[in-house]
Amino acid sequence: MELRLYDTLSREKRAFVPLDAKNVRMYVCGPTVYDFAHIGNARPVIVFDVLFRLLRHLYGEAHVTYVRNITDVDDKINDRAARDFPGLPLNEAIRKVTEQTGQQFHADVDALGALRPSVEPRATEHIGEMREIIERLIAGGFAYAAEDHVLFSPQAMNAANSELPRYGALSKRSLDEMIAGARVDVAPYKRDATDFVLWKPSKPGEPSWPSPAGIKAEGRPGWHVECSAMAWKHLGEQFDIHGGGIDLVFPHHENEVAQTCCAFHQQRMANYWMHNGFLQVESEKMSKSLGNFITIHELLADWPGEVLRLNMLKTHYTSPIDWTMKSLEESAKTLNDWYRFAADVAPSKPATSVVDALLDDLNTPQAIAALHGLRNSSDAAGLSASLRLLGFLSESVAQWEGRKRKASGVDAGEIDRLIAERTAARARKDFKESDRIRDELAVKGVVIKDGKDADGKPVTTWELA
Numbered sequence: 126m127e128l129r130l131y132d133t134l135s136r137e138k139r140a141f142v143p144l145d146a147k148n149v150r151m152y153v154c155g156p157t158v159y160d161f162a163h164i165g166n167a168r169p170v171i172v173f174d175v176l177f178r179l180l181r182h183l184y185g186e187a188h189v190t191y192v193r194n195i196t197d198v199d200d201k202i203n204d205r206a207a208r209d210f211p212g213l214p215l216n217e218a219i220r221k222v223t224e225q226t227g228q229q230f231h232a233d234v235d236a237l238g239a240l241r242p243s244v245e246p247r248a249t250e251h252i253g254e255m256r257e258i259i260e261r262l263i264a265g266g267f268a269y270a271a272e273d274h275v276l277f278s279p280q281a282m283n284a285a286n287s288e289l290p291r292y293g294a295l296s297k298r299s300l301d302e303m304i305a306g307a308r309v310d311v312a313p314y315k316r317d318a319t320d321f322v323l324w325k326p327s328k329p330g331e332p333s334w335p336s337p338a339g340i341k342a343e344g345r346p347g348w349h350v351e352c353s354a355m356a357w358k359h360l361g362e363q364f365d366i367h368g369g370g371i372d373l374v375f376p377h378h379e380n381e382v383a384q385t386c387c388a389f390h391q392q393r394m395a396n397y398w399m400h401n402g403f404l405q406v407e408s409e410k411m412s413k414s415l416g417n418f419i420t421i422h423e424l425l426a427d428w429p430g431e432v433l434r435l436n437m438l439k440t441h442y443t444s445p446i447d448w449t450m451k452s453l454e455e456s457a458k459t460l461n462d463w464y465r466f467a468a469d470v471a472p473s474k475p476a477t478s479v480v481d482a483l484l485d486d487l488n489t490p491q492a493i494a495a496l497h498g499l500r501n502s503s504d505a506a507g508l509s510a511s512l513r514l515l516g517f518l519s520e521s522v523a524q525w526e527g528r529k530r531k532a533s534g535v536d537a538g539e540i541d542r543l544i545a546e547r548t549a550a551r552a553r554k555d556f557k558e559s560d561r562i563r564d565e566l567a568v569k570g571v572v573i574k575d576g577k578d579a580d581g582k583p584v585t586t587w588e589l590a
Contacts, residue, residue: 128183130366130483131443133374133398134295138486143365144396149180149189150364152356152395154373155245157196158226159205161420162233164433164448165370165404165411171516172401172442173368174239178514179483182475192359193242194352197223197249198332198345215330233421236430238516246355248346249332254354255346258339259323261388263338268323271314275324280317284382290392292383296375321380322347349380356394357385367395371402401442407449419448429528431517432457438489438515438583445456460517461588463508464525466500468518472510474576479511489515526588540571545587547573551583 128141153173156162173191180189202219211219235241259275262268267285268277279292293299311318326344327333333343346354356364362385369378378398385394403410406417424433436456440446476499482491492515499508512518512547520528541563550558566573566587573587 126484128479129486130397131255131401131486133400138158139397141365141397143184144363146184147188150360151177151180151189151191151366151368152352152360153191153193153242153366153367153375154352155195156226156230157199157201157228158223159199159202160226161422162230163411164406164419164421164424167234167421167433168401168404168437168442168446169368169370170234170239171237171437173399174237174516175438175483175487175489176366176399177240177518178370179480179487182480182514185489190244190360191240191242192244192246192356194350194355195223195245195247196226196348197227197247198351199348203331209334216332219332229422233425236425237421238431238434238519240516244359246359248351248355251351251354251358252334252346254358255324255350256335258350258354258357258384258388259337262323262384264265265387265390267383267387269316270340271316273326273336273340273342273344274312274314274322275336275338275340276315276320277323277377277380277383277387278316279319279321279383282387285387288392289386289388290382293379295379295382295398298375298379307551310412321349321376323350323384344409349377350384352377353381353384353388353394356381357389361477362391363393364395366397366399368399368401370520371400374398374400399442402445404448407446408447428453428457429460429525430521432460434516435460435493439493441490442487461525463496463500463512464518464520464522467505467509467512468520468522468525470505470509472513473506474516476504476507477509479514540566540569540587544573544587548583 129138130141131138151173153169156166165269173193177189177191182409195221196318202222204216206213206215206218206222210221212521213221231241259268262277263270263275267281268275282289282292288445305399324336324338324340324344326336326340326342332345334345336342336344356367367378367381386392405411406419409415409417411417411419421433433456436453437446439452439456476495478495478498479492480568482488482495485491496508498513499511543566547562550556550562563573570589571587572589573585575583575585577583
């Protein structure tokens with residue numbers, strides 16, 4: 126079975142054929158590091174981590190390059206820096222903010238079971254590439270300088286030869302629709318309302334670099350050109366897959382396509398465009414005003430990262446997801462069972478049923494159904510391998526149970542001591558004492574289960590109610 130992926134540009138599911146099977150390349154828009162990432166930010170991290178793992182499974186780890194950028198120059202970063210470190214020069218404060226929030230982001234996504242990308246470029250390390258792209262666009266007649274700004278002209282792009290794509294093709298919007306549906310900055314130096322900023326002057330104290338196009342004032346890049354530059358630097362003028370949230374299709378990804386294709390005279394930037402759907406919380410749009418804005422960090426205080434990961438993958442990545450407490454509880458119960466059954470079992474190879482589901486446009490709900498089938502058929506080795514392919518079972522059973530109990534505030538050592546005393550009481554047929562200890566454990570919220578091990582000897586396990 127071949128890998129098929131839904132391509133936002135063509136609006137169809139297409140067979141995946143890499144430009145070079147020995148160098149499969151994927152770019153995903155990463156975080157702007159100014160605050161804790163919210164649970165909606167976790168969705169592309171998890172979705173494209175699964176794709177990264179699948180591509181490595183299909184083509185070999187050495188033949189897949191995954192680039193996820195870090196945006197470290199942005200107005201939100203400047204605002205946070207001025208607020209949190211008012212006594213420091215702005216550039217120094219910005220560095221503190223980006224370092225702290227970058228570390229927070231990595232700690233959170235590591236806990237979600239996500240592999241680190243092959244390359245994680247920072248925007249501020251690629252100013253030279255941004256200036257070169259801008260100079261190319263000016264030379265080609267697609268961009269112009271005005272009042273210390275450089276702007277891209279979609280009108281000029283659409284008036285060019287047919288070798289270039291049409292501006293608006295990715296989002297399927299006309300120029301008029303883009304003006305009506307977007308917040309268009311009105312500025313006297315713009316030739317047309319749809320023109321967007323490639324470079325702008327910096328305000329006093331803000332990060333700044335020598336400007337392109339002969340502009341004397343120092344400035345800084347626009348957001349869209351940052352990703353074009355980083356993708357070009359690490360993946361080339363064309364690459365296989367570009368991913369991100371559905372909210373990035375317009376204007377961010379539309380503008381990336383325009384910049385890259387016009388700068389390098391290419392028909393395509395990426396051969397496949399993939400976008401994950403929105404996330405809402407308890408059937409409502411997540412927002413700070415509604416009080417349901419949840420960060421990954423906050424959720425990790427109450428749930429293991431793999432629970433959040435499983436909960437995310439139960440919905441197909443292109444569909445909207447409703448993040449609920451009930452679903453989290455169900456995900457936790459499922460993982461508890463899978464861990465006890467398969468975590469300490471030597472893996473065989475991922476089950477065909479699981480891999481085939483992933484090959485069908487990352488159909489993770491179907492893959493999870495296949496995992497349940499492996500559990501029901503008692504295929505522990507197949508379940509172990511398949512779960513590891515999906516980024517689960519990073520711990521042993523003892524580690525999983527111990528961390529889960531520690532997070533609950535239960536003293537695992539005390540519980541084990543009481544269970545040992547109960548086992549001794551049962552052995553001497555002191556059932557009154559055995560029942561007393563069972564009731565004491567129940568008061569602590571601990572449920573015990575009596576059974577037998579592989580040799581037929583009595584064994585008692587426990588879990589939190």
